[in-house]
Amino acid sequence: MIKLKADYILTMDSKYSIIENGEIIFDKKIIEVGKNLQKTDKEIYLGKNSVIMPALINSHTHLEFSHNKTLLNYGDFIMWLDSVIENREELFINCKSECYKKAIEEMKKSGVCAFGEISSTGDDLRYLKHSPLKVVYFNEIIGTNPAVVDMLYQDFLARVEESLKLESEKFKVGVSIHSAYSVHPILMDKVINIAKTKKLPIQTHFMESKAERNWLDKGEGEFKLFFEKNFKNAKPLIKPVEFIEKFKNTNTTFIHCVYANEKEINKIKEIDGYISHCPVSNRLLNVGLLDLEKVKNNGIDYNVATDGLSSNYSLNLFKEIRAALLMHTTLHPKYLAKDLLKAVTINAAKSLGLNNGSLEKGKDADIITFKLPSKVKNIENLPLHIILHTTNVEKLFVNGKEI
């Protein structure tokens, strides 16, 4: 049982309670949060301008692509996709143990206790099974060719089974349907059925680019050329709203949604879906900026993630929310800052189905601590100053253990 004391505790509870000169007691779980708590054997005051808050959660990554630095082509979604296809093998071959370690280390330094990983091959399993951070491992399916649907599905099933063997306190399994344009509806149904049976969370990319919008709506645009070139298959296989409806009665997070319209956002809310916002990735592929107001007005608590190093220069989640804070120039920085801290803690925890993301009794003791450069005069500005001045944390506890 440890007691930590800090000048500021952000609980991220439903009231967004901030406790000045607060204390937290925990073992593997959080036991108590407040002021002047019971005495314990081990008590640590974290120092002047110290902050305690829930550890961060990076809901959506592709660590398989962590070898990319300057190889892939940024600035246009389809050009980027072409470059991914061209260089995929080279990137995968060059991302081995050291590469995964570095990626995880960068997240860890920034206070990330858990991440959602999209696995397209299953090869990353060996590198992630001993991760010091919690992993939600999304086995991904991709493929539209009806002739190979069965083969793809068998491979997918084998990967799901393999990953399920590793399930533990720190390793959870999920499934991923790559996107509405890249997976055959037969496969979608099969995968969603497994998720329902085994109660696995789902992630799917949705409306990331204008090309996707044009393709799914009208079978036109850049994706038409792309499909004709790569797969001959040149007809969209599902309507966007029909796609969303398939995920009814599951726990699904829709990644990106930059080009999702009002009706679709509304539908996502209707099925209790979540949205992941990856602002830097969207920017580097030049697809524009998600309308966060629209998402909020529909009552969806979005989360924020880095995406993979295939479309980002960093996996540091504080850098990502600082970027988000700067990029959404029409939103008030003080209130956006509050939302962004929620986005990478409690909202991300809900999306991944984890028992963390807030400092409340009974939650996993996934906690970070760090110091601000000086006293915050007006406590209302605390979330903003945390985002402006924090890049790496001092301590990170996962299930109550400092790592």
Next chain:
Amino acid sequence: MIKLKADYILTMDSKYSIIENGEIIFDKKIIEVGKNLQKTDKEIYLGKNSVIMPALINSHTHLEFSHNKTLLNYGDFIMWLDSVIENREELFINCKSECYKKAIEEMKKSGVCAFGEISSTGDDLRYLKHSPLKVVYFNEIIGTNPAVVDMLYQDFLARVEESLKLESEKFKVGVSIHSAYSVHPILMDKVINIAKTKKLPIQTHFMESKAERNWLDKGEGEFKLFFEKNFKNAKPLIKPVEFIEKFKNTNTTFIHCVYANEKEINKIKEIDGYISHCPVSNRLLNVGLLDLEKVKNNGIDYNVATDGLSSNYSLNLFKEIRAALLMHTTLHPKYLAKDLLKAVTINAAKSLGLNNGSLEKGKDADIITFKLPSKVKNIENLPLHIILHTTNVEKLFVNGKEI
């Protein structure tokens, strides 16, 4: 005489020439840039994926405010201004030698060789006169009360004279008229006359906030309340276009311009003025984003600066242009990246009247070197990858001397 060799040399000349496997020879000035140049005694190859480019120039700062971290109120221009007035003394008293050193050190690490400093009191002179970086020291005038115009002017003159005594290779003097809303037109004329006589560059804040727009256009809005509260004086003293016209036949940079209209931007071009863009500062005061397309369409080569720590969390100029790259979500990242590197080198040099900012024969040898994380497959992407992957530089040369 030194020769440096690198995998990539960005000359920032008028053709935006990039030399692969290039070389540069310099002493205090640049002697030659190209490939396979003459032999010299001292030759250094900077290593795999190394880059040589002109050192950066931070055209607009307020180092007097460098003590601020979490004190001032962000999110609204007028609330911020109120907090500046309230805390000005505290901030100034707490920024002494160490504080200036830190501020300069942060710029230096990011590859800044020169900066424009707005000095409101002259007290910073003692801390800046031995700066390892080049300084363009803008003595600022502020004040609208006709009763004290003479006193303000005498104080200003004394500061100008004091700073002129320090003029050297690395220390240049300029003047600053705080803004169109805060300086009496009589003072403007006097100060502009001095600038003309002594050939000093000028900086002035212009159209930073919507409040300023409303005030100068109609004598209305938040500034009306602000002036009534603080100065009783509640009438705008000059029209925006008339203000810009005063700077004809000077070398003037207009800072911010977020709310400048087409006519004003056009007028700035007409008098050969420059524009400084401070995206992070504008964001933290929640005034919106400068329309860079409008600026470019009017043929103005803008520069980018950090502004002071009164409205930024960092003076690192690479971080600033990375933020700009992310924030301007409607501009193509690849082409914006090219412009942003120009903005902090050659464009900033022109604005400050310095003989650097590009690697060309006869220019001051103000040079930075650093390494990219990997080879850039497509050379067209070099500016983008430099901005994404560089935060601090390896070597910084000022007038040919490594510092």
